[in-house]
Amino acid sequence: MITVMVAGLPGRMAKLVTEAVEKAEDLRFIQIALSEIRENWWSAANSLITLVPLEGHEAELKHWVPDIVVDFTAPTAVNRNAELYCKCGIPFVMGTTGGDRDLLKKTVNNSEVCAVIAPNMAPQIVVFQAMMEFATKNFPDSFNGYHLTIEESHQQGKKDTSGTAKAMV
Numbered sequence: 001m002i003t004v005m006v007a008g009l010p011g012r013m014a015k016l017v018t019e020a021v022e023k024a025e026d027l028r029f030i031q032i033a034l035s036e037i038r039e040n041w042w043s044a045a046n047s048l049i050t051l052v053p054l055e056g057h058e059a060e061l062k063h064w065v066p067d068i069v070v071d072f073t074a075p076t077a078v079n080r081n082a083e084l085y086c087k088c089g090i091p092f093v094m095g096t097t098g099g100d101r102d103l104l105k106k107t108v109n110n111s112e113v114c115a116v117i118a119p120n121m122a123p124q125i126v127v128f129q130a131m132m133e134f135a136t137k138n139f140p141d142s143f144n145g146y147h148l149t150i151e152e153s154h155q156q157g158k159k160d161t162s163g164t165a166k167a168m169v
Contacts (some may be wrong), residue, residue, distance in 0.1 A: 002027050002106035005066035007081060009038060009051055010041050013095060015073035018046045021070075030064050056082075063089045072096055079103055086111035095121055120164040129168065133167070 004021045006029075008014035021029045022045040033041070035051035043049055052060050061069075061084065068091050071081055075098020082104050085092045091114045092137070094104075108115045121124070135142060150168050 002068065003030055003064070003066045004028065004063060005030045005034065005061070005152075006031065007069055007077075008073035008096065009033040009035055009049060011072055011074075014070075015044075015074065017029075017070045018049070023046065030066055032060050032064060034060065034069070034073070036077065036130060048067040054080075054084060057084055058088065061085070061090060066090060076145065077105070082107045082115070085115070086113045089113060091115060093095045093117075095119070125164055 004027050006014050006018050006021070009018065017116065018029065018033070021027045022043060029047070031047055031049045033049050033051050034057050036054060037051055038053040039051050041049045041051055065088075069084075070083055071092055071094040073096050075080060075096060078094070078096050078099025081096075082092070086107055089112060093116045095118060097119045104117065108117070115146075118126070120129075
């Protein structure tokens with residue numbers, strides 16, 4: 001059984017991750033979530049989840065020692081959280097955009113922790129990004145004279161510029 005802790009509740013993506021983990025038979029959801037607020041939150045599965053604010057994050061990670069943390073927190077928490085996960089030796093998945101991305105990569109690369117960090121994890125977007133990268137490397141002049149515009153439909157609720165748009169640019 002893999003134990004999962006979520007960071008970023010009650011945000012939209014963190015809620016979706018929580019619901020998926022609670023439904024999975026081979027995952028165990030730790031009913032403590034790293035957040036920037038202190039309160040209790042009820043999940044879709046009717047589980048009471050305690051949201052732990054910043055000052056309690058390290059203690060909770062050391063107490064529960066999850067197998068993995070799934071992080072969809074605020075853009076301002078990216079680097080701080082990655083440093084904490086690396087310090088505690090906990091692998092993580094981070095879908096949160098923002099922060100100093102070079103520092104984020106350096107933090108993970110200088111640790112023993114494995115991490116998956118991506119601005120968008122939708123399979124269609126990941127494939128599209130791979131196709132664009134392949135095309136620019138293998139057919140460098142094929143888009144000369146063209147103008148590409150990126151528009152995202154989910155941008156209204158985001159706190160920062162889309163990581164997907166930044167990655168595509």
